[in-house]
Structure formats: structure tokens, C-alpha cells
Amino acid sequence: MRHSAENAILAFLEQTVESMTTDFEFIVIGNGLFGSAAARYLGKQCQAVAIIGPAEPENERTHDGVFASHYDERRLVRVLGHSRVRSKLGQMSMGNYRALEKQSGITFYEPVGYLIVNSETIEDNNLESPLEMARDLDVPHTLYKEGDRSWQKQHPHFSFPTTHWIIHEPAPAGMINPRAMLSAQNAIAEQQGSIIIPELVARVEEKSDFVKIETQSGKHYTARKVLVTVGAFTNCFEFFPKKLPLQAETETFILAQVSTGEANRLKGLPALAYTINDPVIRDIYMAPPVRYADGNFYIKMGANTPSDVQPNSLAEIQDWFHKGESDSHLADFERVLRKILPDVDFLSFESKRCIITRTATKYPIIDQITARSFVTSGGNGSGAVTADSIGRLAASLLMKEPWILQIPRNLFHATEYD
Numbered sequence: 001m002r003h004s005a006e007n008a009i010l011a012f013l014e015q016t017v018e019s020m021t022t023d024f025e026f027i028v029i030g031n032g033l034f035g036s037a038a039a040r041y042l043g044k045q046c047q048a049v050a051i052i053g054p055a056e057p058e059n060e061r062t063h064d065g066v067f068a069s070h071y072d073e074r075r076l077v078r079v080l081g082h083s084r085v086r087s088k089l090g091q092m093s094m095g096n097y098r099a100l101e102k103q104s105g106i107t108f109y110e111p112v113g114y115l116i117v118n119s120e121t122i123e124d125n126n127l128e129s130p131l132e133m134a135r136d137l138d139v140p141h142t143l144y145k146e147g148d149r150s151w152q153k154q155h156p157h158f159s160f161p162t163t164h165w166i167i168h169e170p171a172p173a174g175m176i177n178p179r180a181m182l183s184a185q186n187a188i189a190e191q192q193g194s195i196i197i198p199e200l201v202a203r204v205e206e207k208s209d210f211v212k213i214e215t216q217s218g219k220h221y222t223a224r225k226v227l228v229t230v231g232a233f234t235n236c237f238e239f240f241p242k243k244l245p246l247q248a249e250t251e252t253f254i255l256a257q258v259s260t261g262e263a264n265r266l267k268g269l270p271a272l273a274y275t276i277n278d279p280v281i282r283d284i285y286m287a288p289p290v291r292y293a294d295g296n297f298y299i300k301m302g303a304n305t306p307s308d309v310q311p312n313s314l315a316e317i318q319d320w321f322h323k324g325e326s327d328s329h330l331a332d333f334e335r336v337l338r339k340i341l342p343d344v345d346f347l348s349f350e351s352k353r354c355i356i357t358r359t360a361t362k363y364p365i366i367d368q369i370t371a372r373s374f375v376t377s378g379g380n381g382s383g384a385v386t387a388d389s390i391g392r393l394a395a396s397l398l399m400k401e402p403w404i405l406q407i408p409r410n411l412f413h414a415t416e417y418d
């Protein structure tokens, strides 16, 4: 048996050796849209980067782990978003898409343009009016005022009430495939020498000069700094000394199947954000027909509904994905989509479950929480378009680089920590 003084010396030596050599300089926890972008930016300047996060589950209904916001074939991207801050971040991200595609060899971007349909009389989720932003910012667009029906020549399949104005934002607005964008970010990160570890992280322990990360399977990794980018799951694990001001929220969307012929007929249809005046569903967004993995074409439409709930634990989020009430408003989604695209022949309608992460400020959190741990989360339902820029900003914090934006850094603080 070892003497207790001997044990103490050995423990001290183990700790000293561990702190001298860490496995990585930076570990990014969460291989989602924010994390994959951050890891690529970190890996541009540092060889010792790892991303730890599980791959997409094969069957959501039976999966016993975490989920994500990006498990889909389409996310909509535009400059005239929810605020000037988001517009700037979106513009920076979109400006990189072609270079990302080229370097990775993976295509994910279709700049098909965007229609923003809104009415000043309906309260919407935007921080700022897209109409004012269109007037003030140097973003190419065409505005059709209330009552002006001339937009129908360019967009004959759509139907909207005359009470709404319409902005057409051309390319670079359009759509991305989030799964493919993630693969592109990962491919470049790997080209740069970063390592992807497909595991779930259970806890982060901060020591004086390194962080120790424990995975669910019991493996340990060390790094000088850690960036947590696990979206809705940030408060579900032992990552930080306190809960962060983030709220998970359930999100429902539908896939409306159309035939290949119908998909071809609708070629060139832009993406859509529609602030609808409807008794049940709000804040509609829609992606034109896209071929999904089953070989069929679907129009995707999402919206906020009265059934959206705010789960507060891993078990509650798992419950939503396993058996949540995503069909509650299926008939309303169908009714509205048929009204928006009255000449389209739909074959079927199916509801899907997703999860988003909200912040009180409606801006994402990009912040340092402790000496060695950082966080970025809070896409507020529209983080895909800004993900590349958010990853860049988060990486710059870890690398102690100057803040690259004119936008004040404190907009992205985890304010309840101050």
C-alpha cells in the first residue's frame, strides 16, 4: 500500500504532466452548423483542433441521445432578415458559400432568391422591419407595395392577400442544404488536420491550465480551451457552473410531396417568408420543391404554432422527438399551403419535429463563460444563414483575435452571467 504523502506527490505529478501536454489546443463540442464553422476557422490557424459530437441518428423515434436543429435538406438564407446585425452576419456567411463549396468539393447552395411577404399591421418576429432595412441597406431588391399585383407576372404560382407588401430579394438569397454545408465545413476542417470524434460529451471539468472533457462512453480528452456549441442541449449537461440564458423550443414543419413533373413545373420558385394573418399559425417559411433522400420531391413549410412548447431537460427534448404532438396543426399547415400555392397538385402532407434555441435578446450568444470555456448558441430559428459568421466570431474569441465586426460585442453576451 502506498503512503498518503507518496499518493499526493504522484497525483501532483500526474496533474503537472497532464497540464503540460494537452491532447488538443481547442476542442469544439457539438458538430452542428455553429460548431463545424467554428472548428474550420480554428483549424485554419491551429493544427490541434478536435470536434466532438455524435452523427445524425438513424431513427429519431427510437434514438436515445441528443438531436439537432439542422437535420434537414433545406434552410433558407437571405440578407433582409430579422435585424441589421443578422443581415451583416448573413451577408458575410453567404459571401463564403461558393469558396466553401470549391474547397470541399461539396455543393450545398442554391441562390434561388426569396420573397418576403408582410403587413405592417401584423406583429411579427423580426427585431427590425425588413421593409425599412430594404430602404436603408444597399441590398438589391424589388418592392411591391400593398395592392400592387404586378409581382404575379414573375411569381405566378403564389397567392397572397392585397393587404401585404412583397419584397423580392434576388441571389445571393435562396437556400442551402444544411447537412451538405456541415459536411463541407467538416471536410475542410479535416483537410486542415482537425479531428472529428463522433461521441457525446457528458461533462467538462476546468483545471487551472486546461480543460478535461469526458464523453458518455467514459473517454477523456484535454485541451487548452473548449467551445460549447450544442444548441438546444447547452443546459442539459455539466458544461458550465451555471445554466445559460437559453431556451429550447419545439418547432414543427411539414413536407408536402409533389410529383417529379410538378417539381419541374415549379422550377425557379423562390424561397418564402410570409407573416401570415391566420388564427392558428404564424411566421411561415417555405422552401421550393427539393428531392429528399427517399427520391421524392417535397415542398417544405414551417411555422410557429400554439402547440410549440419549451422543453427544459434532455428527457423532455427526447420526448418531443419520440412522440411529440407534431400532427396537431397538420390540417392548418395543409390549408395554408394550398392557399399560398393554389395551382399546385400535392400528393401528401407529413409533419416533422425539430428543435430551436431562443435567447432573450434574439441575438445568438457568442461569449466566454469561464477562463477556458466559451459558448455559442441561440440561432433563434434562423441561425443557419449566420452560422459561418458566428463560427468565425466564436473562433476569434478563443484565439484572442480582435473583434472583426463593427457590431458591439456585448450584443452577443450571455447577459445573465454579467
Ligand SMILES: Cc1cc2nc3c(=O)[nH]c(=O)nc-3n(C[C@H](O)[C@H](O)[C@H](O)COP(=O)(O)OP(=O)(O)OC[C@H]3O[C@@H](n4cnc5c(N)ncnc54)[C@H](O)[C@@H]3O)c2cc1C
Pocket (backbone or CB within 6 Å): 029, 030, 031, 032, 033, 034, 035, 052, 053, 054, 066, 067, 068, 069, 070, 074, 075, 076, 077, 178, 199, 200, 201, 202, 229, 230, 231, 232, 233, 237, 251, 252, 253, 285, 302, 354, 355, 356, 376, 377, 378, 379, 380, 381, 382, 383, 384, 385, 386, 387
Ligand atoms: C424546422 C427548422 C427550420 C429552420 N429553418 C431555418 C432557415 O430557414 N434558415 C435559417 O437560417 N435557420 C433555420 N433554422 C435554424 C437553424 O437550423 C439553427 O439556428 C442552427 O442549426 C443552429 O446551429 P447550432 O450549431 O447552434 O445547433 P444544431 O444545429 O442543433 O447543432 C448542435 C449539435 O450539437 C450536438 N450535441 C448536442 N449535445 C451534445 C453533447 N452533449 N455532446 C456533443 N455534441 C452534442 C448535436 O448532435 C448537434 O449536432 C431552422 C431550424 C429548424 C428546427
